[in-house]
Amino acid sequence: MQNxxxxxxxxxxxxxxxxxxxxxxxxxxQISIISQWKxxxxxxxxxxxxxxxxxxxxxxxxxxxxxxxxxxxxIYESKLIDIKADNLYIHKxxxxxxxxxxxxxxxxxxxxxxxxxxxxxxxxxxxxxVRVKKIDTFHNAPxxxxxxxxxxxxxxxxxxxxxxxxxxxxxFSSTFxxxxxxxxxxxxxxxxxxx
Amino acid sequence: MPNKVTIWKxxxxxxxxxxxxxNNIKPDELDALIKITVEMSKYLYPYxxxxxxxxxxxxxxxxxxxxxxxxxxELINERFNKDSIRVKKLLNQDENDETIIKSLxxxxxxxxxxGYQKLKNLLFDF
Numbered sequence: 598m599q600n601x602x603x604x605x606x607x608x609x610x611x612x613x614x615x616x617x618x619x620x621x622x623x624x625x626x627q628i629s630i631i632s633q634w635k636x637x638x639x640x641x642x643x644x645x646x647x648x649x650x651x652x653x654x655x656x657x658x659x660x661x662x663x664x665x666x667x668x669x670x671x672i673y674e675s676k677l678i679d680i681k682a683d684n685l686y687i688h689k690x691x692x693x694x695x696x697x698x699x700x701x702x703x704x705x706x707x708x709x710x711x712x713x714x715x716x717x718x719x720x721x722x723x724x725x726x727v728r729v730k731k732i733d734t735f736h737n738a739p740x741x742x743x744x745x746x747x748x749x750x751x752x753x754x755x756x757x758x759x760x761x762x763x764x765x766x767x768x769f770s771s772t773f774x775x776x777x778x779x780x781x782x783x784x785x786x787x788x789x790x791x792x
Numbered sequence: 793m794p795n796k797v798t799i800w801k802x803x804x805x806x807x808x809x810x811x812x813x814x815n816n817i818k819p820d821e822l823d824a825l826i827k828i829t830v831e832m833s834k835y836l837y838p839y840x841x842x843x844x845x846x847x848x849x850x851x852x853x854x855x856x857x858x859x860x861x862x863x864x865x866e867l868i869n870e871r872f873n874k875d876s877i878r879v880k881k882l883l884n885q886d887e888n889d890e891t892i893i894k895s896l897x898x899x900x901x902x903x904x905x906x907g908y909q910k911l912k913n914l915l916f917d918f
Binding site: 607662665666667668685686687707708709711712713715716719720722723 | 890893
């Protein structure tokens, strides 16, 4: 008996069908071995596929949505799926079948359906009951943040030792002012010359 | 955020506002503002979605979108510094469509439990 889990967001629902991995002592209601998934959007044809298609399709939607928000050219192309913007409001999705002689499925969705789909995928990613290849949040993190997180420590380590060295040198050498006074030395020399 | 007055005070750190006060927002306050925005987006998602949808169906004469855009411009006129070039751009109806749609899309993408982290990443990348 297979388990079924559904994620809904307004006009979109995502259904995951599969089995728990009993070898890992998982609960009965868990899904770790996905056998099938279905993505249904109101007034659009049903999209379904195997587990190996789910990851690339989720990646495509996340990648495309990131491009859209970052004001970059919103185009995503792969062997399985192409997504590009028709205009500011409509997005064209081309789903290519892995089987030969099957025409690609073309869907045109608006911003509302796109956000519903992204939210369904978010629910799947956050669900503790389904084990899928989680989308790496670092991968989704913007370049500046990634740079900040990875390189801040490196830059700190690179600049701090010489900076501390210079500061300590200045502090240490400033104490010599009390040991050697060039003015006094000059006065002594003058006295010797007078004699 | 101890109370609503604090939120009101932090709101004035926006340089586009008429009542702008040059306060440095602390990291905790920034996090709190992002969390409030995400929670508000969750609550208002059905409305955000309807506004987006109305523009898809009828790109020229969308009643819901036009109402929203009108109110948006009214609020900016009322509260923002109109001498600023960026505010002038927001008030220009020919140019502000993209800004409004992208802002709504951003909010609609950030309603999940990890929406806070998503929105924070987006803001840092802006």
